[in-house]
Amino acid sequence: MPTSKWxxxxxxxxxxxxxxxxxxxxxFPYLVIGLLxxxxxxxxxxxxxxxxxxxxxxxxxxxAIAMVQIILFLIFIYFMIIxxxxxxxxxxxxxxxxxxxxxxxxxxVLLGEFLGQMPFYAIFVTVITGGLTAMLSPLGLDIIQLVxxxxxFVVTFLSAFWIGTVIAALLRTKxxxxxxGRDIGKAxxxxxxxxxxxxxxxxxxxxIFEALSDPMASETVKTVLGLLPSxxxxxxxxxxxxxxxxxxxxxxxxLTRFGGLVTFFVVVLWLGAKAANRxxxxxxxxxxxxxxxxxxxxxxxxxxxxxxxxxxxxxxxxFKDYGRRLENLSKIAYIVGLIVMINIFIxxxxxxxxxxxxxxxPLIMIQFMFPVLAAFVAGDVTLRGKENxxxxxxxxxxxxxxxxxxxxxxxxxxxxxAAAVTALSTSLSSQTTFISLLTNIAYGVLIAAANVTFVxxxxxxxxxxxxxxxxxISNMLIVIFVSIGLFLTSLFGLIRIIPDYxxxxxxxxxxxxxLFQTALGWIVGLIFLFLGAKNLRRxx
Amino acid sequence: MxxxxxxxxxxxxYGKGGEIKAVDELDLEVYEGETFGLLxxxxxGKTTTVHLLNCIIKPTGGTATVNGYDILKEETNVKRATGxxxxxxxxxxxxxxxxxxxxxxxxxxxxxxILSERLDNLLKLFGLYDRRDxxxxxxSRGMKQKILVAxxxxxxxxxxxxxxxxxxLDPRAALIVKDLIKxxxxxxxxxxxxxxxxxxxxxxLCDRIGIINQGRLIALGTVDEIIALTGTKTLxxxxxxxxxxxxxxxxxxxxxxxxxxx
Numbered sequence: 001m002p003t004s005k006w007x008x009x010x011x012x013x014x015x016x017x018x019x020x021x022x023x024x025x026x027x028f029p030y031l032v033i034g035l036l037x038x039x040x041x042x043x044x045x046x047x048x049x050x051x052x053x054x055x056x057x058x059x060x061x062x063x064a065i066a067m068v069q070i071i072l073f074l075i076f077i078y079f080m081i082i083x084x085x086x087x088x089x090x091x092x093x094x095x096x097x098x099x100x101x102x103x104x105x106x107x108x109v110l111l112g113e114f115l116g117q118m119p120f121y122a123i124f125v126t127v128i129t130g131g132l133t134a135m136l137s138p139l140g141l142d143i144i145q146l147v148x149x150x151x152x153f154v155v156t157f158l159s160a161f162w163i164g165t166v167i168a169a170l171l172r173t174k175x176x177x178x179x180x181g182r183d184i185g186k187a188x189x190x191x192x193x194x195x196x197x198x199x200x201x202x203x204x205x206x207x208i209f210e211a212l213s214d215p216m217a218s219e220t221v222k223t224v225l226g227l228l229p230s231x232x233x234x235x236x237x238x239x240x241x242x243x244x245x246x247x248x249x250x251x252x253x254x255l256t257r258f259g260g261l262v263t264f265f266v267v268v269l270w271l272g273a274k275a276a277n278r279x280x281x282x283x284x285x286x287x288x289x290x291x292x293x294x295x296x297x298x299x300x301x302x303x304x305x306x307x308x309x310x311x312x313x314x315x316x317x318x319f320k321d322y323g324r325r326l327e328n329l330s331k332i333a334y335i336v337g338l339i340v341m342i343n344i345f346i347x348x349x350x351x352x353x354x355x356x357x358x359x360x361x362p363l364i365m366i367q368f369m370f371p372v373l374a375a376f377v378a379g380d381v382t383l384r385g386k387e388n389x390x391x392x393x394x395x396x397x398x399x400x401x402x403x404x405x406x407x408x409x410x411x412x413x414x415x416x417x418a419a420a421v422t423a424l425s426t427s428l429s430s431q432t433t434f435i436s437l438l439t440n441i442a443y444g445v446l447i448a449a450a451n452v453t454f455v456x457x458x459x460x461x462x463x464x465x466x467x468x469x470x471x472x473i474s475n476m477l478i479v480i481f482v483s484i485g486l487f488l489t490s491l492f493g494l495i496r497i498i499p500d501y502x503x504x505x506x507x508x509x510x511x512x513x514x515l516f517q518t519a520l521g522w523i524v525g526l527i528f529l530f531l532g533a534k535n536l537r538r539x540x
Numbered sequence: 541m542x543x544x545x546x547x548x549x550x551x552x553x554y555g556k557g558g559e560i561k562a563v564d565e566l567d568l569e570v571y572e573g574e575t576f577g578l579l580x581x582x583x584x585g586k587t588t589t590v591h592l593l594n595c596i597i598k599p600t601g602g603t604a605t606v607n608g609y610d611i612l613k614e615e616t617n618v619k620r621a622t623g624x625x626x627x628x629x630x631x632x633x634x635x636x637x638x639x640x641x642x643x644x645x646x647x648x649x650x651x652x653x654i655l656s657e658r659l660d661n662l663l664k665l666f667g668l669y670d671r672r673d674x675x676x677x678x679x680s681r682g683m684k685q686k687i688l689v690a691x692x693x694x695x696x697x698x699x700x701x702x703x704x705x706x707x708x709l710d711p712r713a714a715l716i717v718k719d720l721i722k723x724x725x726x727x728x729x730x731x732x733x734x735x736x737x738x739x740x741x742x743x744x745l746c747d748r749i750g751i752i753n754q755g756r757l758i759a760l761g762t763v764d765e766i767i768a769l770t771g772t773k774t775l776x777x778x779x780x781x782x783x784x785x786x787x788x789x790x791x792x793x794x795x796x797x798x799x800x801x802x
Contacts, residue, residue: 008646012632015643019634019675094630098691100596101626102647103619283597 005108013116040130048134059241063212066221069231076230079160087168088189093176106276114165140244152233159265166272169279187330205345229264232257314405331376362425371483374451378410382463403533410452418448450521457528490517545570549602562588564755575725575732577746585755586735623692627703633677648695662690681708703735
């Protein structure tokens, strides 16, 4: 009898996912199970003992249900987003042809892909439920209560993974057929993470825990989130915690909530299987090719800024190539979004009013985001592959002109953004004066411009030809660590250089640090740019 | 002779009101054991025809039967009866050649005992047996194409749909594929449907050819019949005469520029 097709696909998916560890594939499951057993039996109980008192106090508080609902909702969304972002980053439909040409039902492909990935998601689920069990054990829950809680978690997460897998398959078919679609997919992959980051920031810094101690706020959250299946397990969870060993006390809630959750899972499973035909299709969807419009005022200005002649034309071409990729714009939007969130949740008026340095704190915080922004813009220099670089290498004085154009392009994008976000962050402080606003903007602009210079040099010196390459990741880490390193070097360096350092007022001291850091940043940036340009001439 | 592929006004239109006619009322018959070539310029509708015949996409109008099975009603049987070598398929590059062929064989329900021996034999035939455990991501384009040919053959189907079978191969590998196609047609009585714009390949292998342009079949017959039809001397000239091309005087027209002094 032939093997079920979904099993064939699942085995294949598992093989693809474990191709990097092919040599240990045969005993990988045993290794994982062994490690997870050690985690559940020994590590998790010791780890949770650090904050067990706070956790139990929370569980028995009036805000418990709303809190658990929020946590479950967050985890649900996170687990749903994983397969979606994974697919959007690399939405390709070429492999679908193999499935569609073979005698296999689309629902089998969908189920197979889901099950093939499941062992890896199961690791996450075990880590979370293992920690949870450890936290609940001091309460004296009986075995049935524990099993039901674990089952609630497993069903909730399975539903999230399944929904994520179905949406991912639909999006892959929608976006994966064209270059434009793949670009939209990559752009979305980054942007959809922002609301989740906002929620996490809100939980961490936004005072949500404190707000929930207000019965009305807690009740509102309970009512709203209670509508979502992700939260249905929360009442059972808290009910068991309040009545250890007495399952009958919350028997009705257990039956309705857990039963509802299982029904929800069965329904989404059925709906997903129904949607599979749409998710696996090679019918072309878009027939309008993107057309370029004649250059408007923006590109004419860019050309003028580039001197109008060849350099200007090259600069415009680079701008168009960069700006017409939604992925690049979404990266910029992502960083700006993070900076806004830092201002809302971390720095903002509250922090700036508390400290003498209040007017500079926002700049100190957000300046560490500038290198990442610079890396997203200037780090793109080699990502289109060697062939793209060879276009410039084979033209007379092409390399020099290319480096100049990329540098100007980086500055023209990063510097205005840096100026705007610095102005916004600084203006949120009540201590801000016009002079301090201008000073901060000047620092922000100079630091960001130095970051672009350094990043461009670094990525030319150590070219990364793909975002997935180790080089790209190591370059990103270098950019971040150099930026932090320069700040710390300036901070501690000045303590040694200036004899009466601590007699100077705090704000002036910090301005000196930033000035020193900016100067160092420019020196390092120019050195790297020189070395990078030299390396570009050598690349073969 | 038994007809194994029969299309009846098979059409595939796209866009609003179906203004893009990828395949337009295609009437065609391919006989058992025949090697048939569908020739056409880029975007003529060759790949869409193969996709329709393999039930990968559904027709807008008309229908077809493949090995006696209706492409609209008996998808699974059509797929079992055909082996497809797609023009640009995405290989699972994180699999080894052996794993990939094993996967494809399982998808087509090839029994385990047969599969194991057959995939070893196919890998030996294409000179890839020693590299069977290497991941496909490390294979050259030609080697990948060989694996895809092997994948199309793994369930030993009566009909092979080959979309540009030698386009990525070096001369040596192309020769193997050409010899294999001849052997499959002559000795194994397979019906082979080749889509290509490589004229010498089609001329050498095909018993009959069809020329498709802008979705419509504009010529059908043996190579000699098509040459005679257009009053030319070679298939290349006949193809240009039927599908249009650039005239010789236009070739260097781009250099002319009023007032240019360089």
